[in-house]
Amino acid sequence: MLTEKHITGFCSINNGIVAKNGPIIFEQQSDLSGLLLAAYQHLQLAYPKFYKMDNLSKLGWLAAEFLLKDTFHKDTYQPEDTGVILTNANSSLDDDVKYWDSIKDVASPSLFVYTLPNIVIGEICIRNHFKGEQAFYIQPEFDTQFIAQQVDYLLDKNIIQACICGWVDVFEQDYKAILFLVEKEKTATSVVFSAEKMSEIFNKK
Amino acid sequence: MSNINEVNEPEVFVVADNILSPLGKTTAENFAKLRENISGVKQHTDLAISPLPFFASLFDKDEQFVKADEHNYTKFEQLLIASIADALNGSGVDVRDKKTVLIISSTKGNISLLEDEAITDELKERISLSTSAKLVAEHFGFQKQPIVVSNACISGVLGVVTATRLLCSNQYENAVVAGADVISKFIMSGFQSFQALSAGPCKPFDKDHDGLNLGEGAGTIILSTNHKYAQNIKVKGGSVSNDANHISGPSRTGQELANAIKNALQEANFAPTDIDFISAHGTATVYNDEMEANAIAISGLQKAPVNSLKGFYGHTLGAAGLIESIISIQSLKQALIIPTIGFTEAADPEKVNICAAPIRLKANNFLKTASGFGGCNAAVIFGK
Secondary structure: OOOOOOEEEEEEEEEOOEOOOEEEEEEOOHHHHHHHHHHHHOOOOOHHHHHHHHHHHHHHHHHHHHHHOOOHHHHOOOHHHHHEEEEEEOOHHHHHHHHHOOOOOOOOHHHHHHOOOHHHHHHHHHHHHHOOEEEEEEEOOHHHHHHHHHHHHHHHHHOOOOEEEEEEEEEEEEEEEEEEEEEEEOOOOOOOOOOHHHHHHHOOO | OOOOOOOOOOOEEEEEEEEEOOOOOHHHHHHHHOOOOOOOOOOOOEEEEEEEEEEEEEEOOOOOOOOOOOOOOOOHHHHHHHHHHHHOOOOOOOOOOEEEEEEHHHHHHHOOHHOOOOOOHHHHHOHHHHHHHHHHHHHHHHOOOOOOOOOOHHHHHHHHHHHHHHHOOOOOOEEEEEEEEEOOOOHHHHHHHHOOOOOOOOOOOOOOOOOEEEEOOEEEEEEOOHHHHHOEEEEEEEEEEOOOOOOOOOOOHHHOHHHHHHHHHHHOOOOOOOEEEOOOOOOOOHHOOOOOEEEEEEEEOOOOEEEEHHHHEEEOHHHHHHHHHHHHHHHHHHOOOOOOOOOOEEOOOOOEEEEEOEEEEEEEEEEEEEEEEEOOEEEEEEEO
């Protein structure tokens, strides 16, 4: 059965700008580490795990944090109801290079654990207590058709009720994150979920 | 993945498969070695990979897997190409048909290239999993852009689950799912830094389990909804979950893997008693084995014979879910469940029934599980 699905929120972090549902909510022109730290401080949270993350996880975790803040009604869902489907081009290469540099001295387990792209999904799930479906795919460019197919399948079949999906990519100072929250109930500001809509939003940022 | 409410959803059949490992170049060669209780895990001394001797299942150092050609395929790509070529041979599946999709599963692909030179734009492109997937797709003539799954140690099972869903929703008719990983210093040093490796051959689910062995290999499973394969073994259900607990340690309870098992059973319209045996992840680390034993017990599967094949292959990372599923498919076909080499006395005897000796059993269905860093879990059910 096909279910109605809506993009009830989207968040982008790109070119020094954090934007949610369109409007800019935070801006800082600095290097990536500086931006990630400032954006974290903007949220005024005490979440020490953030400091241990690599830049890919920080970027994806922050995008999810801004995406869900104030507007996601977590209590509507069981932990198993929310899924996370992410994709990027550079896998964990940003951290891979840092880990490989570390082994010239002593191999660092805390860098090694981030040499997998799906760790950012783990960080988002830990923070939000999401225990549903999850997957990480590598694509040369954001393949919104494929991601929409995956999300459609999971929601249509009632495997999950809500899904965070999108693109989170980092290599050195090149980065871009765009996450979409897809739910079955529409809201005053939601738009109908589709590959075309994701592409339109992604290409605007 | 049949569902009684949706009669239009097609069934997904296993068309053909291949295992390329240090034990053999075909599924038949591999299964024959396992029947004889021969393991690929040996002690190696190779300073290029580790300053100390280590136990692993590795290919011979200069082994070539495809005939020399102008493409300069890396070892990772050669493994994929050789495995896919053997699986396709005589399968009747047309890779040039737009209804056929290629899915590649790997954790680290060509990461070893990073070990020899500084990162440049060119090297970045060469390391990318998308580059390897494109080269492999072009080698065979696949028409559609390949899909790449990179989700830690569930990559192989997630590849099968992704393929099954694409086929069930009629996006494609055929899917070629291939997984591979190559063990180099990058990966070895990381597992050493985690103190996750056993000093000897690994002992999955044994009371003395003390860590894993790494392994190299590739596996390919070809799936189809075409009814000409209707007599073949089917994918009955699959599910994925996250622990939401810790990025490098599994759930303390096993509840989240149990949730994935429950959902896979539900999709297959199965009760736990329909599962004749389980091919576990069984890495032989204390944390993994305990979590899996918990999940199996929570799922009401305490009685089902369980094996781990890590003692034969080591942990083949992105290929593991495929290689271990393919061996288990052979177990269905040959009515022989392979034992858990390295296991003697159970760490959790009341929770899991570990298979210590070969079992002659006309099994209909098996469950394959996998878990990995990032708190991910996956379960898939194959059956007649």
